[in-house]
Amino acid sequence: MEARLLRQQALSQTRRALVLDAARAVFEEQGIEGASIREIAKRAGYTPGAIYSYFDSKEAIYGALLAESLDRLNAAVDRAQPEDANPASRLKAKALGWFGFYAENPRELDLGFYLVHGLAPRGLTSDLNQRLNARLHEALQPCERALLAAGLDAQGAERENTALFAHGVGLLLLQHTGRIRMFRQDAKALFDHYLSGLLARIARH
Amino acid sequence: MEARLLRQQALSQTRRALVLDAARAVFEEQGIEGASIREIAKRAGYTPGAIYSYFDSKEAIYGALLAESLDRLNAAVDRAQPEDANPASRLKAKALGWFGFYAENPRELDLGFYLVHGLAPRGLTSDLNQRLNARLHEALQPCERALLAAGLDAQGAERENTALFAHGVGLLLLQHTGRIRMFRQDAKALFDHYLSGLLARIARH
Amino acid sequence: MEARLLRQQALSQTRRALVLDAARAVFEEQGIEGASIREIAKRAGYTPGAIYSYFDSKEAIYGALLAESLDRLNAAVDRAQPEDANPASRLKAKALGWFGFYAENPRELDLGFYLVHGLAPRGLTSDLNQRLNARLHEALQPCERALLAAGLDAQGAERENTALFAHGVGLLLLQHTGRIRMFRQDAKALFDHYLSGLLARIARH
Amino acid sequence: MEARLLRQQALSQTRRALVLDAARAVFEEQGIEGASIREIAKRAGYTPGAIYSYFDSKEAIYGALLAESLDRLNAAVDRAQPEDANPASRLKAKALGWFGFYAENPRELDLGFYLVHGLAPRGLTSDLNQRLNARLHEALQPCERALLAAGLDAQGAERENTALFAHGVGLLLLQHTGRIRMFRQDAKALFDHYLSGLLARIARH
């Protein structure tokens, strides 16, 4: 009996993942506009009603999609390896890790912005919200630990890390919306520039 | 004859402004989702069809709303007066001008983000688009001029100005979405911090 | 399992037919003007959105309606039996078959005219278009075959059949619009007259 | 005083003609779909409301347009000159007169069909209706007179003339809607063919 229950749960999980795959594909190909329940269901080989066996609402799907996205972000940061053992090298590598992830995958950025703008309360339970926040925080922790290792105190490290994140986010936004061309600048170059300045300040420390 | 024409035009302008007021109010209270033509018309005391006497489409209304917002931004920057005649003082004052404007008026920030994400091609004629870009650029020019006055070359000034803007935008976004609390930081303080660093770099120059 | 599927499909077909019935009724009573999705839905006991479970667009409904009409036309021609086995008798019977069908059912004529004038590209997929053309052609084939049997060559038969059709259509139009009274004539009588002349010419052949 | 009144009436007539010109142009260029009061007004250099100074309704405009069209039809028939004084030549020339007019000016045909289908009671006063009927009748009279001159009695001439008209109308409809291609025939050729047959029958008479 219990074994059967477990099997069933596993199956359910698998099918839930299938729906999520479909949602991701639709989102990637058609963006937020084309991502209707109908479309996702069609892609998943289901009818609209079936989706609600796996997700409470459309927004819940986006919540799950975003959770996945943050997993990928963390994986990207994990993969980012410093050239040597210096805290400075580590900071640089890890910062480029998250920045590069978003710079190269605009849809992930869309997802992140959608979280922020579009997610209705119903889809964003406070439980999920906390989990998402934690995952984002986690992706930025390697940078903060490097700042600490470089000699900054806890407060300073947290402040610099936040500033670094904000700087990157601002550049990503400008790039994503094409507005950065108006300034005849390049997001990646500016982020490098900011990083260099930060590293210099740390070294002086 | 002419007097009458003028009076009529003035009246028309007034009523157009009324529609825009309604649109602004709806937008402020219900966000982009609730802002339908129906809702705007109801708020303005009109039937939906009447709106089309004043605007060609829903998106055209948002375009006009955004144009207004950028006017207010420019006004805010104009009002920002430096303590003394130093380029550094001017830079600080003008930068805090635009930053403060958005920090204190989150709906203006929403509008700005909407421009970038939501405005459909039909509403955003390339003519309007250019005008809006130009107005944004204009609001940031005083900072760039101050950077030039402080001794930076044209390229350096443009780069630093863009970086400054990106930094501020990133902080505003983090604050707007409540994510900055996660980092236990304050957007205004961090912007001041960035500005101080920038001023120091300039002085060293 | 399969039985259930079949039952469901049958049910779906039935309800689709119900919508079509409603559409036909609305069309008959209110003509093309009053035949809106809202009206059809109301008549069918549905909300407007529900219609789209059965038809992709309003025009698709008219396409289906017209297809039905052409089926009835073919049935009428099939039912038309010649008095004897002569090609001439067959020609007469079959021609009166299609002519009588339209003369006695003006709404079918409306439908036919609508095909020609009003059907939007979206509703009239080239697939449907071909099918409709084919069905019309089919209804006129017995006449052409009779002409061949009477000794005309392929070209002559096709020409005479087209002329016969045009003559009938012209008379139907004149009758349908009441213009024929202006000439103090009767459509049916004139069609008989034309047919007699045609039969005479064939006999002489 | 009276002179002034006359002048005013003349002016009014002129401006009414201007509106009609605009309506004709719109109709010609955009067909029945694009021909809204707004569009006609814009074309005439007026605002929508002004149109109602000259016409009671949109349909009244079409009525007037159709009256004009029938004038042009009559002019075309008048212009059609027979090769010699034979009644047969006259019949042929005049018949080709009205047929050619519609074959070569599909928009006039549209207008004619619209009269028949779309003209609302409001636009088609029985007064106008009679006038339009009379004008159409008039355009067909030369053919009837030729038939009489050729020896047919009054009844026979009227019957043959009606049949001739119906035949032509049917061919024009088939051609106008592209359906004649389905039969691999040409409207003009078939009309000539019918005319030849008619002439032969008359000669035999």
Added chain:
DNA sequence: AATGAATGAGCCTTCATTCAT
């Protein structure tokens, strides 16, 4: 678990016409 029909509310837009000015 899945269907898919159905809801109900909503969307933006167009139109002929009216009427105070």
Added chain:
DNA sequence: CATGAATGAAGGCTCATTCAT
């Protein structure tokens, strides 16, 4: 005569969600 704002009704259509089966 002309304006042009405004009406009111309607247009086709889309969508997330529900629910009987």
